[in-house]
Amino acid sequence: MDILLISEYILIIALIIFMIAAIRITTHKTIAMGLIGSATFSLALAILLVIVGSIYNIEFSKDIALALIILGVVGTIAFSVALRRG
Amino acid sequence: MQDIIEIIRAICLLISAALIIITAIGILRLDDDKYRIIYAKIHILGIMDIAGVLALIAMDQILLGAIYFVLAPIVAHAMANAYYYGEEDRKISIVSSDNVDNLGNLDNINNENTVGIEDNNGSMENNNVDSAEVRRNEARAFGIDTKELHLIHESNNISTLDKFQDDQIRSLKDEKYIISTLKIGEDEDD
Incomplete structure (x- = not known):
């Protein structure tokens, strides 16, 4: 088995573990904590999509990852502005 | 030559996987009831940002990695700023x-x-x-x-x-x- 493939699977497992932790942050009582959790969850999901796309040769997963990263950042900043204004 | 590049990419992926697991453990171990814990969490999640950039570059997604490398500190600052002037102020x-x-x-x-x-x-x-x-x-x-x-x-x-x-x-x-x-x-x- 290829060493690159093994490392990709290890990264997938690490990302799944991190996503569980991100869900725990997201479900915290404060709004800002939910914001942080959702921002990191979208990043982890984007990386996961890139890896799965490269393993199974799914081309459009990279486009989805790009959209997730950019729109996740835009959404986080927009919500931060709304939270700041109260 | 191709093997060496693959090994380097695999090492980068393993390093990012280790960083991601360390970040997840650190997040789960933090006491949520501490005062202003949100800044510590943003600080810890900076590790995840860099690990994600490293993984994206190792996966030949240079553009994605570069974009997130620029945007990650902006996002972290926006969240801390929102908490400082938003919830904490209230x-x-x-x-x-x-x-x-x-x-x-x-x-x-x-x-x-x-x-x-x-x-x-x-x-x-x-x-x-x-x-x-x-x-x-x-x-x-x-x-x-x-x-x-x-x-x-x-x-x-x-x-x-x-x-x-x-x-x-x-x-x-x-x-x-x-x-x-x-x-x-x-x-x-x-």
């Missing part, structure tokens, strides 16, 4: 608002509880003197009137109040300080 304004003056007999309740704490832990008397000075300094830093300090207690001390069955006392629990929010809660309903 929490402090709750304490310094005029509504606290209308809370009636809560002062007596808090005094009774303070006595109870001292009875249970006699050695805490000296610490209480120091912590009172610390609380006064923190109140001045937040712009809170020191006359209202009798309404603010550290949650470590107030945790002994959990044995009481009074719902009024239980509702006062907050992250670090206990804030008299009973009247304010009624106002929010309006």
Whole structure:
């Protein structure tokens, strides 16, 4: 088995573990904590999509990852502005 | 040559996987009830950002990695800024608002509880003197009137109040300080 493939699977497992932790942050009582959790969850999901796309040769997963990263950042900043204004 | 590049990519992926797992463990181990824990969480999640950039570059997604490398600090700053001027600011304004003056007999309740704490832990008397000075300094830093300090207690001390069955006392629990929010809660309903 290829060493690159093994490392990709290890990264997938690490990302799944991190996503569980991100869900725990997201479900915290404060709004800002939910914001942080959702921002990191979208990043982890984007990386996961890139890896799965490269393993199974799914081309459009990279486009989805790009959209997730950019729109996740835009959404986080927009919500931060709304939270700041109260 | 191709093998060497693959090995380097695999090593980068393994490093990012290790960083991601360390970040997840650190996030789960943090005590959520600590005061201003959100800044520590943003700080820890910076590791995840860099690990993600490293993984994206190792997966030949240079553009994605570069974009997120630029955007990650902006996002972290936006979240910290929102908390600083948003939720945290509101929490402090709750304490310094005029509504606290209308809370009636809560002062007596808090005094009774303070006595109870001292009875249970006699050695805490000296610490209480120091912590009172610390609380006064923190109140001045937040712009809170020191006359209202009798309404603010550290949650470590107030945790002994959990044995009481009074719902009024239980509702006062907050992250670090206990804030008299009973009247304010009624106002929010309006």
